[in-house]
Amino acid sequence: MSDAVPTLEVEHLVKHFTAGSQVFGGGGVVHAVDDVSFAIGAGEMLGLVGESGSGKSTVGNCVVRLHEPTSGTIRLKGRDITHSSRRELRPLRRDMHIVFQDPYSSLNPRLTCGEIVGEPLRIQQLVPRRDVDGRVRELFDTVGLRPELRHRYPHELSGGQRQRVGLARALSVSPSLLIADEPVSALDVSVQAAILNLLRDLQQHLGFSCLFITHDLATVEFLCDRVAVMYLGQIVESAPTADLFSAPKHPYTQALLSAAVVPDPVVQRTRTRVVLEGDIPSPLAPPSGCRFRTRCPLEHESAPRSHDEEPSLIDVGGGHFVACHLVTRARDDAHLIDAAELTS
Amino acid sequence: MALLEVDGLSVRFETDDGVVQAVDSLSFSLDEREVLGIVGESGCGKSVSLMSLMRLLPPTEKVDGSARFDGIELLTASPRQIRRIRGRQVAFVFQEPMTSLNPSFRVGRQIAEVLEQHLSMTRRAANRRAVELLDLVRIPAPARRVDEYPHQLSGGMRQRVMIAMALACDPKMLVADEPTTALDVTIQAGILDLMRDIRERLGTAIVLITHNLGVVADLADRVLVMYAGRKVEEAPVEGLFANPQHPYTLGLLGAIPRPGSADQNGRLQEIPGRVPSLDGPWTACAFADRCPRADEITHSEVPPLREVAPDHLVACFHPGSN
Numbered sequence: 232m233s234d235a236v237p238t239l240e241v242e243h244l245v246k247h248f249t250a251g252s253q254v255f256g257g258g259g260v261v262h263a264v265d266d267v268s269f270a271i272g273a274g275e276m277l278g279l280v281g282e283s284g285s286g287k288s289t290v291g292n293c294v295v296r297l298h299e300p301t302s303g304t305i306r307l308k309g310r311d312i313t314h315s316s317r318r319e320l321r322p323l324r325r326d327m328h329i330v331f332q333d334p335y336s337s338l339n340p341r342l343t344c345g346e347i348v349g350e351p352l353r354i355q356q357l358v359p360r361r362d363v364d365g366r367v368r369e370l371f372d373t374v375g376l377r378p379e380l381r382h383r384y385p386h387e388l389s390g391g392q393r394q395r396v397g398l399a400r401a402l403s404v405s406p407s408l409l410i411a412d413e414p415v416s417a418l419d420v421s422v423q424a425a426i427l428n429l430l431r432d433l434q435q436h437l438g439f440s441c442l443f444i445t446h447d448l449a450t451v452e453f454l455c456d457r458v459a460v461m462y463l464g465q466i467v468e469s470a471p472t473a474d475l476f477s478a479p480k481h482p483y484t485q486a487l488l489s490a491a492v493v494p495d496p497v498v499q500r501t502r503t504r505v506v507l508e509g510d511i512p513s514p515l516a517p518p519s520g521c522r523f524r525t526r527c528p529l530e531h532e533s534a535p536r537s538h539d540e541e542p543s544l545i546d547v548g549g550g551h552f553v554a555c556h557l558v559t560r561a562r563d564d565a566h567l568i569d570a571a572e573l574t575s
Numbered sequence: 576m577a578l579l580e581v582d583g584l585s586v587r588f589e590t591d592d593g594v595v596q597a598v599d600s601l602s603f604s605l606d607e608r609e610v611l612g613i614v615g616e617s618g619c620g621k622s623v624s625l626m627s628l629m630r631l632l633p634p635t636e637k638v639d640g641s642a643r644f645d646g647i648e649l650l651t652a653s654p655r656q657i658r659r660i661r662g663r664q665v666a667f668v669f670q671e672p673m674t675s676l677n678p679s680f681r682v683g684r685q686i687a688e689v690l691e692q693h694l695s696m697t698r699r700a701a702n703r704r705a706v707e708l709l710d711l712v713r714i715p716a717p718a719r720r721v722d723e724y725p726h727q728l729s730g731g732m733r734q735r736v737m738i739a740m741a742l743a744c745d746p747k748m749l750v751a752d753e754p755t756t757a758l759d760v761t762i763q764a765g766i767l768d769l770m771r772d773i774r775e776r777l778g779t780a781i782v783l784i785t786h787n788l789g790v791v792a793d794l795a796d797r798v799l800v801m802y803a804g805r806k807v808e809e810a811p812v813e814g815l816f817a818n819p820q821h822p823y824t825l826g827l828l829g830a831i832p833r834p835g836s837a838d839q840n841g842r843l844q845e846i847p848g849r850v851p852s853l854d855g856p857w858t859a860c861a862f863a864d865r866c867p868r869a870d871e872i873t874h875s876e877v878p879p880l881r882e883v884a885p886d887h888l889v890a891c892f893h894p895g896s897n
Binding site for chain 1: 616617729731759761765767768787788789791792793795816817829832834837841845846
């Protein structure tokens with residue numbers, strides 16, 4: 232049944248923002264997301280990875296319709312929600328919920344934590360009013376918070392506790408899709424581990440699908456079934472997690488993997504590193520053709536094709552998709568570095 | 576002889592809610608050309624300890640102990656003496672390059688200002704040197720970049736400008752406080768390479784303050800792990816990662832997701848409980864309430880630092896690597 236209707240389908244999603252003051256002649260168009268497609272099956276966790284400015288958060292915000300997509304289609308459990316009105320969306324809000332990065336600014340400081348978690352229940356009228364508090368207690372218990380904390384305000388809690396409140400709020404409506412936008416980036420390592428464990432446990436028990444947005448490859452490897460890597464508004468590679476980490480094909484993915492620091496001095500100091508030159512280009516004027524070409528260490532091999540032609544995602548087998556001129560169907564030719572060397 | 580010798584450093588803040596003991600009898604030293612990594616989670620005192628040495632904290636701080644830098648006692652030095660050290664012999668690089676740079680001045684001017692202040696260079700010579708410094712930190716087209724404002728530069732570029740400014744007076748010691756935390760991984764890799772290069776070419780000693788054990792593994796020669804204002808473990812980098820002794824260090828390492836770090840149930844190691852409040856000098860092991868090895872003595876006495884291997888110090892009654 233899960234094969235029939237994915238929990239979330241995103242097709243050719245485009246989100247452009249207008250930049251600069253329109254009064255003074257206008258700046259330009261920020262190509263935040265350009266033609267992104269993916270699907271998340273029931274109970275699947277997809278990691279959306281990228282650096283700042285890659286458009287990964289914009290994708291998440293479009294899915295929950297915090298942003299209005301410029302074009303493309305978003306389907307939640309088979310139903311097109313791309314242009315649903317706020318009113319039409321309201322009943323669907325119990326099917327998807329989002330957890331934000333910053334547990335400080337995403338909780339209303341004037342509500343107690345119990346009120347914050349109970350708010351979706353009240354709005355959605357999922358339980359009778361008198362049972363809300365009982366359900367909130369249960370939710371606090373589920374996310375590992377002492378029930379007494381219901382009466383506290385967010386500022387009285389630590390960052391990790393606040394993130395648990397955010398998670399309890401998201402889970403209060405038993406959504407089929409959870410969008411987690413960098414949920415652990417603002418937390419200390421030991422607290423991160425607890426939240427990641429919790430997310431994993433909850434997913435296994437409750438079976439929701441998850442779009443996990445992050446810049447940290449290591450958390451994706453720990454948590455997700457499948458990974459999509461974004462660069463400058465586009466997906467450049469997507470694959471089952473084990474596959475992507477053992478045999479990354481896109482030069483950008485390879486650079487990203489090799490740049491991540493490993494907490495082991497022996498490994499860290501001997502591994503091959505690809506240091507990318509320059510910075511991520513401005514999404515106001517993305518490079519023509521392949522968007523990665525300005526930083527690609529293999530640019531000399533793919534030019535001039537990379538200047539004129541945008542590489543499309545091709546299936547290299549086993550659900551592994553790559554958008555690179557140097558990678559051809561079912562062949563391993565774009566080996567910037569030997570994959571074994573990268574993962575050792 | 577050590578370049579920096581810190582002995583029994585304690586930092587307290589008097590706040591409305593009582594005393595906060597941010598750093599408690601911290602001792603360490605830094606040799607010339609050495610990279611010392613100071614690791615710990617938020618609030619462990621890693622930044623405050625270095626800030627207090629350079630007298631960068633507000634007057635509500637109470638600092639005790641001694642800190643000798645190149646033969647000068649920092650904690651009792653006059654403001655004049657400190658000003659001569661700060662910026663010239665000891666330079667800082669902070670986490671957030673956007674807030675550390677002045678948005679209304681061109682970056683070249685900001686670098687040149689350091690040179691004019693500390694080395695009494697002429698404006699023209701300082702401007703010329705600013706271009707060289709940007710080149711040193713591998714900023715492309717430095718002659719053009721000096722005339723740009725901070726907002727025109729990317730995060731990685733800004734951090735390079737900060738490093739250029741820090742290196743302006745050829746300091747003996749560089750304090751890098753979370754220098755890559757605000758940066759993307761591919762940019763972080765470049766900054767780490769740059770810092771390694773600086774140490775090798777200029778021989779600058781570096782204190783690297785970070786919460787990221789991966790960054791420490793990359794760059795540090797020696798590592799100091801802090802918890803709740805105290806040093807809990809100190810060791811050469813290989814020794815610390817290959818043979819961690821303190822349960823807190825072990826917990827930190829186990830909490831990082833990486834292949835092999837999850838247990839048989841696929842879970843990461845958590846450190847139960849939370850950081851204790853820092854309301855006075857410790858009378859017991861600060862980690863006792865969260866420690867699986869805690870027993871009676873742990874709750875009644877402060878564990879002394881013991882040498883468990885050459886240069887490997889641990890403050891734990893029950894050290895061990897598993």
